[in-house]
Amino acid sequence: xxxxxxxxxxxxxxxxxxxxxxxxxxxxxxxxxxxxxxxxxxxxxxxxxxxxxxxxxxxxxxxxxxxxxxxxxxxxxxxxxxxxxxxxxxxxxxxxxxxxxxxxxxxxxxxxxxxxxxxxxxxxxxxxxxxxxxxxxxxxxxxxxxxxxxxxxxxxxxxxxxxxxxxxxxxxxxxxxxxxxxxxxxxxxxxxxxxxxxxxxxxxxxxxxxxxxxxxxxxxxxxxxxxxxxxxxxxxxxxxxxxxxxxxxxxxxxxxxxxxxxxxxxxxxxxxxxxxxxxxxxxxxxxxxxxxxxxxxxxxxxxxxxxxxxxxxxxxxxxxxxxxxxxxxxxxxxxxxxxxxxxxxxxxxxxxxxxxxxxxxxxxxxxxxxxxxxxxxxxxxxxxxxxxxxxxxxxxxxxxxxxxxxxxxxxxxxxxxxxxxxxxxxxxxxxxxxxxxxxxxxxxxxxxxxxxxxxxxxxxxxxxxxxxxxxxxxxxxxxxxxxxxxxxx
Amino acid sequence: xxxxxxxxxxxxxxxxxxxxxxxxxxxxxxxxxxxxxxxxxxxxxxxxxxxxxxxxxxxxxxxxxxxxxxxxxxxxxxxxxxx
Numbered sequence: 205x206x207x208x209x210x211x212x213x214x215x216x217x218x219x220x221x222x223x224x225x226x227x228x229x230x231x232x233x234x235x236x237x238x239x240x241x242x243x244x245x246x247x248x249x250x251x252x253x254x255x256x257x258x259x260x261x262x263x264x265x266x267x268x269x270x271x272x273x274x275x276x277x278x279x280x281x282x283x284x285x286x287x288x289x290x291x292x293x294x295x296x297x298x299x300x301x302x303x304x305x306x307x308x309x310x311x312x313x314x315x316x317x318x319x320x321x322x323x324x325x326x327x328x329x330x331x332x333x334x335x336x337x338x339x340x341x342x343x344x345x346x347x348x349x350x351x352x353x354x355x356x357x358x359x360x361x362x363x364x365x366x367x368x369x370x371x372x373x374x375x376x377x378x379x380x381x382x383x384x385x386x387x388x389x390x391x392x393x394x395x396x397x398x399x400x401x402x403x404x405x406x407x408x409x410x411x412x413x414x415x416x417x418x419x420x421x422x423x424x425x426x427x428x429x430x431x432x433x434x435x436x437x438x439x440x441x442x443x444x445x446x447x448x449x450x451x452x453x454x455x456x457x458x459x460x461x462x463x464x465x466x467x468x469x470x471x472x473x474x475x476x477x478x479x480x481x482x483x484x485x486x487x488x489x490x491x492x493x494x495x496x497x498x499x500x501x502x503x504x505x506x507x508x509x510x511x512x513x514x515x516x517x518x519x520x521x522x523x524x525x526x527x528x529x530x531x532x533x534x535x536x537x538x539x540x541x542x543x544x545x546x547x548x549x550x551x552x553x554x555x556x557x558x559x560x561x562x563x564x565x566x567x568x569x570x571x572x573x574x575x576x577x578x579x580x581x582x583x584x585x586x587x588x589x590x591x592x593x594x595x596x597x598x599x600x601x602x603x604x605x606x607x608x609x610x611x612x613x614x615x616x617x618x619x620x621x622x623x624x625x626x627x628x629x630x631x632x633x634x635x636x637x638x639x640x641x642x643x644x645x646x647x648x649x650x651x652x653x654x655x656x657x658x659x660x661x662x663x664x665x666x667x668x669x670x671x672x673x674x675x676x677x678x679x680x681x682x683x684x685x686x687x688x689x690x691x692x693x
Numbered sequence: 694x695x696x697x698x699x700x701x702x703x704x705x706x707x708x709x710x711x712x713x714x715x716x717x718x719x720x721x722x723x724x725x726x727x728x729x730x731x732x733x734x735x736x737x738x739x740x741x742x743x744x745x746x747x748x749x750x751x752x753x754x755x756x757x758x759x760x761x762x763x764x765x766x767x768x769x770x771x772x773x774x775x776x
Contacts, residue, residue, distance in 0.1 A: 291728065418732040419724055422756035445732045449739065450752040596733070653711040662728055665711075 206373060209365040210346075210403045211279040212339040215240060217383075217409035226406060227269050228413040228431060234269055236409070239276075242269070246277035247334035249327045250308065257282030259307035260348065262300060263324070264290045265394030266312070267416050270324040272402065274310060275393075277327075279365070282340055283307065286348045286360070289394045293659055299358055300350050304554065342366035348554055349396055349495050351599065360554030361495045370521065370547035371498035372404040377520040378502045379435075379463050379489050383409035387435040388427050390415045390442060396495040397467050397597075401437045418442040421450050425457045434462040440471040441596030447475075455482045466490040467499060468597025470585070476512050480505050492516065492585070497569045498548040500524060501583050514582040515575065522546040523568075526577050531565050534576065539586050542575045543568040591685055593622035593632045595663045600634065602685075605666065608659050609636055612652060616641045619675050619683045620666060636666035637688050639674055646671060702764050705745060706730075709737045720762030738764075746773055 207213040214236075217224075222237030234242075255261060261278045265271055265287040278285035286304055288297060294315045301309060301317050309319040310327055340346065347363040381387070387405050389412050391398030405412040413427045424446070427433055436458075443466070446454050458464070464479075464486060471490060479488050488506065491499035492515040501524060503516025518524040525533055526540040534540040545568045552560030563570050574586040593600040602620040609618045616639045622632030640646065649669060656665045670691070676684040703718050710729040724730040730738070735758075739750055742764065748771055750758075757763055 419735050420756070420759075441733065445736050448736045449755045453752045648713075650707070650711055650713040654713045654715075657728065662731065665729075 206369075207407075208342060208369070209279070209339050210368055210372060210407050211276055211365075213369075213407040213409075214243075214276060215339075217406070221409060224409065225411045227272060228411065228427070229267075229269050232269075239269075239272070239406075241333060242273040242328055243276045243280055244333040244335075244337075245330045246273045246327050247280045247337065248330040248332045250277055250281050250283060251334065252330070253308045253322070255281055255283050255307045257344070258284065260284045260286050260304040262286045262288065262304060262306040262309045262311075264288060264311035264313065265392065266290050266324060267393060267414050268324075269414075270328060271393055272406075274324065274327050275399075275402075276406075279340060279346055280334065280337055282344060284345045284348050284362075286350070287394045287399070288350060289392065289661065291661060293661065295659060296358065296661070300360075303358070303360060304348060340365045342369070343551075345551070347399070349394070349399075351495050359556060359559060362551050362554055363495075364551055366547050367498070367550060368400070368403055369407075371400050372407045374519045374521050374546075374548065375400065375404050375465075375491075375499055375502075376408060379465060379487065381405075381408065381410065381435055381463055385434045385462065386411040386413065386431050387437065388413045388415055388424055388433050389437055390417055390424060391437055391439065392417075395468075395598075396493070396498070397437065397439070400498060401465070418445045421446045421454070425450075425454075428457045428460060432460075434460075435464065436461060437465045437467070439468045439597040440466065440475070441469065443471070443475065452482075458486065459483055461486045463487040463489060467493060469594045473513055476505050480512075490516070491519070492583070494569075494571055496550040496563070497522075497544040497546075497571070500544045500546070500548060511578075511580075511582050514578075514584050516583065517581050518583070519546075519548075522548060524577070524583055525568065526575060526583075527565065527568075536579045537576055539574055539576045542571045542573045542583065544571060545569070591621070593620070593634055595622075595632055595634060598661075598663050600664050602634075605634065605636065605656075605660060605664050608656060609638065609652075609666075612647065612655055614641050614645055614647060615639070617675060619685060619688055621685050621688045623668070623689065633668065634664070634666040635668040635670060635688075637670050637672050637675060637691075639672060643671065643673065701745070702742070702761060702768075705741045706738055706761065709741045710734050718761060720765065721760055723760040742768075746771070748773075 218236040218240040224236050225233045226236045226239045227234040261283045263274050275285050310322045312323055342365050344365055345362050346365045346368050348360045350358055350360050389401050415423050489504050492501040493499035500519050500522045501515045502519050523545045525543050527543050528534055528540045543565055549569050575584050577583050591602050605620045606618050618636055618638040620634055620636045623635045676687040
């Protein structure tokens, strides 16, 4: 049964099975009945603050049920949910607030924004339940997710209720999960992947277990054992952490899983083969996706066989093409840009019609990724047509980091590149090449790193700093990043 | 008495996580207190300690490490003494 929206599906699930566990968080079990009550209470709070359809609600994405209540209460009131990473630096939070002009700001952080700050706890304190509500139309904007693209400039990706519904339905068709499943979500909830898994499970009437990242893999193992979890969503960096810390012990637990969904960054061939060998009865799925077009290509490692390194085939209900520089469809095997169409496609960027137009090709979304499709419909990734760095699944625009580094005293210029190291856990590691005004006056690395941590998300802070006399440049002055990538320092 | 093992552990953590001297550390300090002590930072700390003391930390032992104090207890259990 396909409902009109995620929020409607969650309400219907609560009517059918009010006592069923919707969310497990630190051993607290929250039923669908309680979840709906909490959403309706939070909706009363939002309404009391003057929130109406189309208003933006900016709130901090903490990994707890309060986040879920606020997120779904936005949808119930017709407001637009603008969740942000709770580790985002203050400057970025202010930037988002300036861009979206919210009706309310909810976060457990005291920063000067020009808005009254409400806490997450405050949002569920109402004793009243919202009774007068209607579910949103499919074209209404549900979410506004901020990412920094290739230019390093923060942009808000609008997702309609149809987009997020289609993302959930398509994923469920491919993975084959249903209401009887219990899934562990160790991923952050402000991120498109984690948020999609949350929606997907609640829409199905399944149970989700929220766990704070991969720092303590024992918590994940315990959840599998205690709650008989049947699925998990995973990023390659998280899997690397688990393998590194727990060695092969993960097999004892993961072999009980019905499915895993990987995403956000590439997984190495050896890891894929290891998973196939170690987990013969688990559907090991991996998606290729972007915030703008959800998970649009899927593969399953057992079934992929010798094409285990393909991105996979177009997701159910999604169309994928490869086009050349003129927008013409490429022949099989010919490399071009991956473009995507379907109900998952974003209506565009917030207040940015130019970028919306730039990324659109007659209704298809231009991903900026290069690839080709073989005769059997398998899509293969060939690279990005820009300098983007992928740190553990998080896309980082070098320009954003470079701009911040260059504000540090004594630094003349710099260039950042992704460096893929043997045994690296994060995919790419960021390496900053720095030219000083006076090469005898090297900054103290700890101080420079601290400076960057105050201004950038943690994963954007370079792991390595290399001081050089000058940056290699083309005749037009563009930094030759390929040369820097090849430098082994 | 100066606890050299503690100083060494603190030094390893500061260098691994690129933390400056203003960050105060004690036995109770853990991931909740230091932003860069995330899952990858945790792996890097464990790896650095394994290399520094030429030991192997088992998955069972790793599950008990939540704070700097836990690392000290672990090292003591492996009979690692101040230099």
